[in-house]
Amino acid sequence: MTTSPEADPTVDAVIIGAGFAGMYALRRFRDELGLDVRVFERASDVGGTWFWNRYPGARCDVESMYYSYSFSEELEQEWDWTERYATQPEILAYANHVADRFALRETITFDTSVDSAEFDESENTWVVRTDTGETVRARFLISAVGCLSSSRVPDIAGSADFTGELLHTGRWPHDGADLAGKRVAVIGTGSSGVQAIPEIARTAGHLTVFQRTPHFVIPAGNRPLAPAHVANIKSDYQTLREECRHSYGGTIVELPIGSALEFDESARRAEMDRRWSVGGTDVMATFTDTSVNLDANTILADYAREQILAYVDEPELAAHLTPRDYPIGAKRICLGTDYYTTFNRENVTLVDVRDTPITRLTQAGIVAGEQEYEFDVIVFATGYDAMTGAVLAIDIKGVGGESLRDAWAAGPRTLLGLSTAGFPNLFFITGPGSPSVLVNVIVSIEQHVDWIHDLIAHVARNDIARVEAQPQAQDDWVDHVNERSKRSFLTKVANWYQGANVPGKPRVFMPYVGGMGPYRQSCDEVAAAGYAGFTLTPALQSAPA
Numbered sequence: 199m200t201t202s203p204e205a206d207p208t209v210d211a212v213i214i215g216a217g218f219a220g221m222y223a224l225r226r227f228r229d230e231l232g233l234d235v236r237v238f239e240r241a242s243d244v245g246g247t248w249f250w251n252r253y254p255g256a257r258c259d260v261e262s263m264y265y266s267y268s269f270s271e272e273l274e275q276e277w278d279w280t281e282r283y284a285t286q287p288e289i290l291a292y293a294n295h296v297a298d299r300f301a302l303r304e305t306i307t308f309d310t311s312v313d314s315a316e317f318d319e320s321e322n323t324w325v326v327r328t329d330t331g332e333t334v335r336a337r338f339l340i341s342a343v344g345c346l347s348s349s350r351v352p353d354i355a356g357s358a359d360f361t362g363e364l365l366h367t368g369r370w371p372h373d374g375a376d377l378a379g380k381r382v383a384v385i386g387t388g389s390s391g392v393q394a395i396p397e398i399a400r401t402a403g404h405l406t407v408f409q410r411t412p413h414f415v416i417p418a419g420n421r422p423l424a425p426a427h428v429a430n431i432k433s434d435y436q437t438l439r440e441e442c443r444h445s446y447g448g449t450i451v452e453l454p455i456g457s458a459l460e461f462d463e464s465a466r467r468a469e470m471d472r473r474w475s476v477g478g479t480d481v482m483a484t485f486t487d488t489s490v491n492l493d494a495n496t497i498l499a500d501y502a503r504e505q506i507l508a509y510v511d512e513p514e515l516a517a518h519l520t521p522r523d524y525p526i527g528a529k530r531i532c533l534g535t536d537y538y539t540t541f542n543r544e545n546v547t548l549v550d551v552r553d554t555p556i557t558r559l560t561q562a563g564i565v566a567g568e569q570e571y572e573f574d575v576i577v578f579a580t581g582y583d584a585m586t587g588a589v590l591a592i593d594i595k596g597v598g599g600e601s602l603r604d605a606w607a608a609g610p611r612t613l614l615g616l617s618t619a620g621f622p623n624l625f626f627i628t629g630p631g632s633p634s635v636l637v638n639v640i641v642s643i644e645q646h647v648d649w650i651h652d653l654i655a656h657v658a659r660n661d662i663a664r665v666e667a668q669p670q671a672q673d674d675w676v677d678h679v680n681e682r683s684k685r686s687f688l689t690k691v692a693n694w695y696q697g698a699n700v701p702g703k704p705r706v707f708m709p710y711v712g713g714m715g716p717y718r719q720s721c722d723e724v725a726a727a728g729y730a731g732f733t734l735t736p737a738l739q740s741a742p743a
């Protein structure tokens with residue numbers, strides 16, 4: 199293995215990942231800054247999470263007209279989304295189109311994982327090693343590994359004993375899974391399970407759903423996009439995109455009618471009925487105070503609970519499917535199509551494992567409580583080691599050989615989610631401490647890449663060799679992130695935002711709840727103040743004696 203600066207090829211930037219973040223970073227850094235860039239991607243093609251998540255029913259729950267890049271007017275005008283919420287194949291086709299249009303693939307090395315990255319202080323470069331044995335030096339290291347890319351199968355005893363097929367929604371076989379007529383189990387009822395369950399029920403012989411915590415599922419209201427609607431948006435895309443960039447969630451939502459507490463029951467119900475029938479996340483935006491006031495929250499939660507009772511034929515089954523012990527929105531809201539009514543099918547059974555957890559797998563299937571259930575296929579819809587799993591899978595060592603795993607042992611600490619003290623010239627796209635998973639992630643990605651792009655341009659103009667977050671500025675940002683999250687219901691229940699789904703993971707609320715627009719302003723202010731909170735070391739000063 200080569201380690202000397204003379205022997206290893208050196209580039210300006212290494213980008214890890216060729217999902218939406220890595221692709222856009224490549225486009226901006228290579229084509230606009232003229233940097234020499236290498237991109238390493240473990241998959242055999244572009245698309246990131248959309249490359250892997252091929253499970254039946256997979257689609258995005260941000261509206262497709264806004265879950266797309268805004269950086270190229272030509273791109274946004276030429277691409278036609280067909281549905282309100284795009285399917286995984288359509289999003290992947292879009293990613294492929296972008297890769298072709300901007301000739302991205304020629305700079306991406308596929309089927310290659312970055313194993314380690316070590317900061318060489320004497321050269322101010324990162325020494326990046328891959329699982330194919332390559333070593334590359336880079337001035338900047340950009341983590342574009344995604345927040346929900348490290349899929350997680352819970353440690354259940356006996357998993358190796360099962361003789362049927364084990365699948366995870368986030369690692370679905372590319373040639374599909376043959377579920378026709380089979381006895382299928384789905385474990386998990388988060389966003390992935392909620393989308394997969396109705397589709398699997400249509401083909402499986404029998405589907406058994408293992409539910410630990412019921413989620414609130416709002417009807418997606420998915421539909422084909424009317425050409426007139428698309429034309430309307432496209433005629434004013436720039437204004438709408440700008441609105442997204444400065445909004446709370448990075449997308450266009452129908453404005454709330456006001457506080458839930460200021461309307462009488464009939465006015466509230468009329469509005470909730472109307473929004474529920476249209477479907478989509480606008481339901482969550484019905485009132486201004488659903489996410490901050492428990493009484494207001496209960497009004498919407500009770501309404502959603504009533505709907506579940508109406509969808510499900512058997513009241514006892516409906517009771518099991520109904521969330522009762524946390525505020526609506528405290529676990530990520532799910533958008534579903536035919537979700538609750540799927541449980542009325544004769545070939546679908548719900549097993550509530552809240553009080554009788556799954557204890558082991560056997561040759562034949564799953565044991566929960568006293569009972570063994572037999573299956574041909576078990577589908578884990580059990581989520582991800584979110585936000586930190588993929589980056590900490592890489593052995594990253596910064597100043598003084600400190601490992602990122604050690605630095606974040608008590609939870610991730612960043613300045614603006616972009617950078618972490620002790621790891622110069624390393625930037626995270628949608629890292630912990632930024633809005634990331636709480637907003638339209640494409641808007642988040644573009645904002646982060648644009649900010650890093652401007653920083654690199656500044657660095658080049660000023661002959662700066664090293665950029666790093668100052669510990670005090672980082673502490674202040676972490677305090678701010680924590681302070682904001684304290685007020686949110688998202689911290690009031692076990693969820694993956696706090697790492698609660700991964701045993702042993704520190705319970706730290708990772709994303710920034712302050713919203714896309716205000717967050718963007720914070721980043722802009724830092725840049726306008728000459729990158730306040732970052733230490734920028736000129737090349738001469740940092741040169742070895």
Ligand code: NAP
Binds near residue numbers: 258
């Ligand atoms: P998730 O939200 O973490 O859900 C995992 C599910 O598995 C939960 O129901 C969890 O129950 C259950 N589970 C985990 N371990 C279990 C065990 N040992 N026994 C029984 N149940 C177990 O994962 P996800 O559904 O893949 O979604 C993750 C995130 O990805 C979403 O929140 C969303 O941000 C994103 N996503 C988005 C879309 C979309 O755009 N529509 C689609 C899919 C995913 P508990 O709740 O009790 O822990």
